[in-house]
Amino acid sequence: MASAVQKSALLLCGDYMEAYETIVPLYVLQSFGVSVHCVSPNRNAGDRCVMSAHDFLGLELYTELVVDQLTLNANFDDVTPENYDVIIIPGGRFTELLSADEKCVDLVARFAESKKLIFTSCHSQVMLMAAGILAGGVKCTAFESIKPLIELSGGEWWQQPGIQSMFEITDCVKDGNFMSTVGWPTLGHGIKLLLESLGGKVCSLEKKQASVLFLIGDYVEDYGINVPFRALQALGCKVDAVMEKGCVTDGKVVTAASATDLPAFLFDLSTALGLTVMF
Numbered sequence: 001m002a003s004a005v006q007k008s009a010l011l012l013c014g015d016y017m018e019a020y021e022t023i024v025p026l027y028v029l030q031s032f033g034v035s036v037h038c039v040s041p042n043r044n045a046g047d048r049c050v051m052s053a054h055d056f057l058g059l060e061l062y063t064e065l066v067v068d069q070l071t072l073n074a075n076f077d078d079v080t081p082e083n084y085d086v087i088i089i090p091g092g093r094f095t096e097l098l099s100a101d102e103k104c105v106d107l108v109a110r111f112a113e114s115k116k117l118i119f120t121s122c123h124s125q126v127m128l129m130a131a132g133i134l135a136g137g138v139k140c141t142a143f144e145s146i147k148p149l150i151e152l153s154g155g156e157w158w159q160q161p162g163i164q165s166m167f168e169i170t171d172c173v174k175d176g177n178f179m180s181t182v183g184w185p186t187l188g189h190g191i192k193l194l195l196e197s198l199g200g201k202v203c204s205l206e207k208k209q210a211s212v213l214f215l216i217g218d219y220v221e222d223y224g225i226n227v228p229f230r231a232l233q234a235l236g237c238k239v240d241a242v243m244e245k246g247c248v249t250d251g252k253v254v255t256a257a258s259a260t261d262l263p264a265f266l267f268d269l270s271t272a273l274g275l276t277v278m279f
Contacts, residue, residue, distance in 0.1 A: 005279045006035060007198050010084045012104070012127075013040040014094030019051035019067050020184035020226050021090035021121040023259075026070075027223075028191050028231045031266035032200065032277040037074035037084075041101055044075045052092060053222070054122075054183070064093075067222070076103075081110045085198055091122025091143070091183055099130040109133070115177055117197050121190070122183040129153040139175035141182055184226075188233025195234060195277060202235050205274030212273070214241040223259040231266050235275050 009029055011022065029036050040049050048069040054062045081087070087108065089095065098104040109131040111118055120128060125142040126149065128134050134155030141158045142150060144166055150157050158173040158180075172181040172190045179197065181190040195202070204210070212232050216225055225241070232239050270276065 005199070006033070007200075007279050008035045008037070008084045010079060010081075010087045011036055011038045012087060012089045012098070012107075013038050013049045013070060013072060014092075014098055015050040016052045016064070016066075016094045017049060017070075017090045017092040018122060018184060019053050020187065020222075021092070021181075022051055022070060023068075023223055024184070024187050024227055024230050025088050025090075025119070025191060025194065027227050027262045028234065028266065029194075030263040031231070031270070032195070033279070034198070037079070038070060038072045039074050039076040039079055040072055041076050041098065041104055043072055045073050047072050049094075054092075079107065081107070081114050081116055084111075084116065086117035086119055086194070087111045088119045088194075089121070089124035089127050091120075091124050093123065095124040095126050099126045105130045112177070117177050117179065117194075119179045119181075119190070119194055121181045121187075125150060125180055128155075128178065128180075133178065138178055139173050140178065140180045141173050142180060143183060187226075187230040188239075191230060191234035192236075199279050200277045201279075203276045203278055204236075209236065209238055210273045210275065211238040212240075214239070215243075216241050217243050221259065223262060227259075227262045228266060228269060231270075232273075235270065235277070237273070237275075 026036055048071050050066055051068045051070055053065045053067045057063045108127050112133050122143045125140055125146055134153040136154060137156045139158045140150050140155045147157050160169050160171045163169055169182050170186055170189055172186050172193055174193050179193050229239055
């Protein structure tokens, strides 16, 4: 979308990063005109990182499933924090390795020292701990098993008020330049916080709140539903998803050929709804 100021984001990647927590911010930011560089230590542009989905299948803990690969578009060794407005670190166990990588820990620390935005999800808050950023009582949320580590690192555990189960969580927390989310179910609010923190302003041609209905079923394309669903939540739309045997459409029809077309799809869909984001 049109932007008066070019914003830039750095997406820190690695094998087994959480797929939705990678793809949703990547495609949403690209659709709003933000430049996103995807990098991983010891890899170059053109190399790939494995992504995994984390879902609950009736066991005590989530199940990790390899679902896709992401092609990097920049070189880690060329990264300078001053060239970016935010670093985004998806969840996933790749951050366990990166938290012991001096180059990665130093990179995160330099973003903090430069007062740049840092966006973490689920387990990637371990990068904040490794960089010593939480000391002093920084409010932070994460997957519930990370709570003791946050507190031991000097951070203040934050949890959405009135929640009985982690499955009810919808909100994220921001403390200074640090944004943290419990995981992909909260990306709607997380992306909203991210856009606002980047100076983005959602402009609407309509006075009333836009409402969007997703018709879905088994084997719906995962990015095809999750990316626009979370993006529209971030833009303040009322978003619902239903299942039915058939549907009737009326008015404008917006389509995308594949997941890689989703940034352009989001631009067209937002425009059709009278929504734009200005920086």
